Amino acid sequence: MSGFKLSICQVAVGRDKKDNIGRAREAVNRAAGEGAKMVVLPEMFNCPFKAELFPEYAESFEDGETTAMLKDAARENNIYLVGGSIPEREGQQVYNSSFIFGPGGDLLGCHRKMHLFDVDLPGGPSVRESSTLGRGEDLTFINTELCRFGVAICFDVRFPELMRALALSGARLIVIPAAFNTTSGPAHWEITMRARAVDNQVYIAAASPARGREPGYVVYGHSTIVEPWGQVLVEAGEGEEIITAEIDLDHVEKVRREIPLLDLRRSDLYDLKWKK
Amino acid sequence: MSGFKLSICQVAVGRDKKDNIGRAREAVNRAAGEGAKMVVLPEMFNCPFKAELFPEYAESFEDGETTAMLKDAARENNIYLVGGSIPEREGQQVYNSSFIFGPGGDLLGCHRKMHLFDVDLPGGPSVRESSTLGRGEDLTFINTELCRFGVAICFDVRFPELMRALALSGARLIVIPAAFNTTSGPAHWEITMRARAVDNQVYIAAASPARGREPGYVVYGHSTIVEPWGQVLVEAGEGEEIITAEIDLDHVEKVRREIPLLDLRRSDLYDLKWKK
Numbered sequence: 001m002s003g004f005k006l007s008i009c010q011v012a013v014g015r016d017k018k019d020n021i022g023r024a025r026e027a028v029n030r031a032a033g034e035g036a037k038m039v040v041l042p043e044m045f046n047c048p049f050k051a052e053l054f055p056e057y058a059e060s061f062e063d064g065e066t067t068a069m070l071k072d073a074a075r076e077n078n079i080y081l082v083g084g085s086i087p088e089r090e091g092q093q094v095y096n097s098s099f100i101f102g103p104g105g106d107l108l109g110c111h112r113k114m115h116l117f118d119v120d121l122p123g124g125p126s127v128r129e130s131s132t133l134g135r136g137e138d139l140t141f142i143n144t145e146l147c148r149f150g151v152a153i154c155f156d157v158r159f160p161e162l163m164r165a166l167a168l169s170g171a172r173l174i175v176i177p178a179a180f181n182t183t184s185g186p187a188h189w190e191i192t193m194r195a196r197a198v199d200n201q202v203y204i205a206a207a208s209p210a211r212g213r214e215p216g217y218v219v220y221g222h223s224t225i226v227e228p229w230g231q232v233l234v235e236a237g238e239g240e241e242i243i244t245a246e247i248d249l250d251h252v253e254k255v256r257r258e259i260p261l262l263d264l265r266r267s268d269l270y271d272l273k274w275k276k
Numbered sequence: 277m278s279g280f281k282l283s284i285c286q287v288a289v290g291r292d293k294k295d296n297i298g299r300a301r302e303a304v305n306r307a308a309g310e311g312a313k314m315v316v317l318p319e320m321f322n323c324p325f326k327a328e329l330f331p332e333y334a335e336s337f338e339d340g341e342t343t344a345m346l347k348d349a350a351r352e353n354n355i356y357l358v359g360g361s362i363p364e365r366e367g368q369q370v371y372n373s374s375f376i377f378g379p380g381g382d383l384l385g386c387h388r389k390m391h392l393f394d395v396d397l398p399g400g401p402s403v404r405e406s407s408t409l410g411r412g413e414d415l416t417f418i419n420t421e422l423c424r425f426g427v428a429i430c431f432d433v434r435f436p437e438l439m440r441a442l443a444l445s446g447a448r449l450i451v452i453p454a455a456f457n458t459t460s461g462p463a464h465w466e467i468t469m470r471a472r473a474v475d476n477q478v479y480i481a482a483a484s485p486a487r488g489r490e491p492g493y494v495v496y497g498h499s500t501i502v503e504p505w506g507q508v509l510v511e512a513g514e515g516e517e518i519i520t521a522e523i524d525l526d527h528v529e530k531v532r533r534e535i536p537l538l539d540l541r542r543s544d545l546y547d548l549k550w551k552k
Contacts, residue, residue: 114542119535158537160436160475161546187506188474195471198464199436230463259395261434266390270437273549
């Protein structure tokens with residue numbers, strides 16, 4: 001199989017956790033009903049994007065209502081489901097975590113956000129994710145019959161090292177649940193996603209929540225799917241929306257033949273070393 | 277001193293080497309006359325961009341007419357001059373080399389293109405730089421009273437590893453003589469230059485020759501100066517043009533305080549290792 005339909009569900013996120021979960025489930029069902037074989041939810045789709053709320057909304061994988069919904073939604077729809085991200089509790093620690101399920105409802109992997117968002121944006125929000133979250137330590141690759149793909153969460157995408165490591169490990173697609181804001185979004189969302197696709201000759205699927213209405217951290221929206229030559233295949237607006245594009249693995253190979261960027265790296269001169 | 281004017285001379289390049297050198301010299305004089313403290317010439321500004329012509333136009337640093345012009349132009353105008361690039365002969369080998377001169381006419385450094393352009397572009401040119409050129413092996417940093425800057429040539433910019441290494445070594449500006457073509461240019465020139473600026477929180481000064489009229493490899497033009505937040509400060513069109521912008525080092529520090537990307541790298545997890 002050389003291609004498949006991927007959908008991103010740009011759902012709205014509010015204060016009511018059950019409502020957030022229900023809205024996400026409904027969107028996943030709809031995307032799958034329209035033919036998507038892989039469906040992606042946004043970063044923190046069950047919780048407002050406020051560091052101080054993450055512990056309150058957190059749940060453990062084993063007995064969480066959100067992870068239970070994701071597992072069911074994957075199985076019942078017979079799809080690969082990248083469950084955006086949620087606040088995950090493990091012991092005393094909370095993580096920003098993406099659970100990925102296969103068509104049988106089996107857990108294929110979990111990415112914990114590796115680079116936490118600690119910034120003071122000019123005329124925008126100050127955020128200190130590290131005040132309530134622990135840092136992930138691992139690269140996340142998923143092997144499926146559709147393709148090998150990597151998962152990274154939001155601020156992770158700012159770091160070319162991580163994106164490169166995913167591509168060098170064989171990813172043809174990098175899925176990025178992400179919630180840029182209305183300062184960083186207009187400035188950096190599109191060029192970052194497109195440049196990662198171009199540099200690493202992969203598809204990028206970046207899934208944002210819909211724009212919120214509460215003051216504070218206002219999410220940008222504009223979920224997007226970019227192909228390996230850097231063209232935006234589809235981009236959402238600000239509201240709730242499902243966007244879909246075909247992931248064509250033959251196209252990845254074609255682009256990689258035309259400009260063999262990964263082969264033309266000077267690996268005789270430099271090396272990206274991972275310490276674990 | 278926290279700022280200075282940088283100019284890029286987007287000169288045309290033809291078959292006549294003396295004419296190319298004269299045109300470059302005139303443009304440098306004009307840019308300096310208008311207040312530039314650093315002037316940048318394009319990639320292969322004394323030679324058409326055809327791999328098979330590089331050996332014919334090549335000269336050694338010691339007795340080259342182009343390097344002599346660059347030295348004089350820097351001294352007489354009292355400027356820093358990044359001499360785009362030229363085919364440089366050393367022994368039996370030819371390199372795509374950028375010579376950088378200080379206001380006293382002293383040679384401050386030389387960057388030899390590290391990543392050679394060997395590609396088959398769809399509906400565009402096939403190029404095999406490696407058929408006539410040797411590969412550079414070294415990162416190039418220049419320390420001046422204006423700022424610390426790095427130099428890379430064209431295809432080098434495609435590799436985030438090299439750009440990252442320059443930023444981590446303290447560069448606040450990366451100068452990139454480059455000749456993208458009319459296939460890769462519209463697709464990748466702007467997003468690549470902007471993303472490098474955003475990721476590494478540096479100024480990028482990318483200097484292209486003016487668009488050529490000969491068939492074969494048609495240069496894109498569009499020389500550009502991008503600030504560390506990713507905004508294009510100035511961009512040339514296709515023809516001969518001098519573009520100028522202020523390089524503001526305080527602005528670099530401001531952007532780095534707002535989103536401390538270089539500090540937030542997970543250097544506990546990964547490391548970009550250079551083998552020499």
